[in-house]
Amino acid sequence: MIATLSASSTTVVLVGAVFLASAVEMVEALTIVLAVGYVRGWKSALEGVGLALLALATLVGAFGPALVHVPLSALRIVVGSILLIFGMQWLRKAMLRSSGRKAKHDEDAIYRATVAELEALGESARRDQVAFVVAFKGVFLEGMEIVITVLTLGTSAHRLALAVIVSAIAVVVVGVVGLIVAKQLSNVPENAMKMTVGVMLVSYGTFWTGEGLHVHWPGGDTALLALVVLYGLVAGVTVRVLRVAYDVAQDMALE
Numbered sequence: 542m543i544a545t546l547s548a549s550s551t552t553v554v555l556v557g558a559v560f561l562a563s564a565v566e567m568v569e570a571l572t573i574v575l576a577v578g579y580v581r582g583w584k585s586a587l588e589g590v591g592l593a594l595l596a597l598a599t600l601v602g603a604f605g606p607a608l609v610h611v612p613l614s615a616l617r618i619v620v621g622s623i624l625l626i627f628g629m630q631w632l633r634k635a636m637l638r639s640s641g642r643k644a645k646h647d648e649d650a651i652y653r654a655t656v657a658e659l660e661a662l663g664e665s666a667r668r669d670q671v672a673f674v675v676a677f678k679g680v681f682l683e684g685m686e687i688v689i690t691v692l693t694l695g696t697s698a699h700r701l702a703l704a705v706i707v708s709a710i711a712v713v714v715v716g717v718v719g720l721i722v723a724k725q726l727s728n729v730p731e732n733a734m735k736m737t738v739g740v741m742l743v744s745y746g747t748f749w750t751g752e753g754l755h756v757h758w759p760g761g762d763t764a765l766l767a768l769v770v771l772y773g774l775v776a777g778v779t780v781r782v783l784r785v786a787y788d789v790a791q792d793m794a795l796e
Contacts, residue, residue: 552703554765555694558741559704561734562690563711566683571719573679581672589676597684601692614753620693621750627689628742635736636776640783687712690742697749740776744768 578586687708695704748765751758758764 551698551765552700554741554745554769555698555700555704556707558738558745559691559694559707560711561738562742563687563708564715565734565738566687567712567715568719570680570683571716573683574676575719577672577676577679581675585670585672586676589673589678590680592673593677593680593684596681597688600685601688614755617697617749618753620697621746621748621753623689623693624742624746624749626746627686628739628744628746630739631735632739632743632772632776635732635739636780636783638732639736639780641787694745697745736776740769740772743772747772 574586574590577589691704691708692701695701698704744765747768748758760767
């Protein structure tokens with residue numbers, strides 16, 4: 542019974558983290574591609590997308606299987622450290638945005654800025670190198686973050702196939718919805734998603750680093766849910782404190 546509950550806890554956190562992380566990165570990539578296609582033309586933009594996907598597939602094929610041969614303890618320490626770094630970055634930005642100390646990520650504003658920048662570059666005669674490069678860069682960089690998340694979380698939890706499937710579902714769902722609503726991607730509560738992903742990645746990072754160092758977590762894998770709750774509470778309190786401090790600073794500046 543306890544073993545089943547522990548396995549379920551790990552699976553729930555894994556699915557949630559992979560889905561949300563993949564969805565956030567897909568929103569950002571899709572925003573760039575839509576802007577490029579709209580302004581510079583779809584042919585070169587889609588060529589850039591295609592090459593980026595090919596490059597990502599090549600990297601996964603070349604380095605993905607190598608993770609299987611890494612000793613489990615060393616893998617968990619490395620993966621845990623990576624997840625802690627990524628998670629803290631996501632969590633820091635999300636908390637600053639929620640507290641008002643940093644502007645929220647506005648996909649509509651990013652779309653408009655990208656459109657204005659591309660229009661200012663003027664027309665291109667044959668293949669549009671600008672559209673190709675911008676689309677390639679956007680898809681490749683955001684795709685790399687998805688790949689890293691899927692490989693690290695999936696391999697560490699011995700659920701790589703599940704992580705790949707969940708990520709693919711997230712990418713398809715965001716892609717379909719994004720194409721339907723076009724530029725209305727700002728309606729996606731991205732900061733809340735990033736806050737959740739940050740909490741999950743930090744929780745997973747702490748858990749797997751501890752596992753690699755042979756820490757015996759109380760309750761086994763169930764401790765992962767406790768870490769999620771703990772980091773979630775810490776993030777919530779931190780946002781509240783930062784918001785109050787920001788409001789006080791604003792009031793003092795007005796006096």
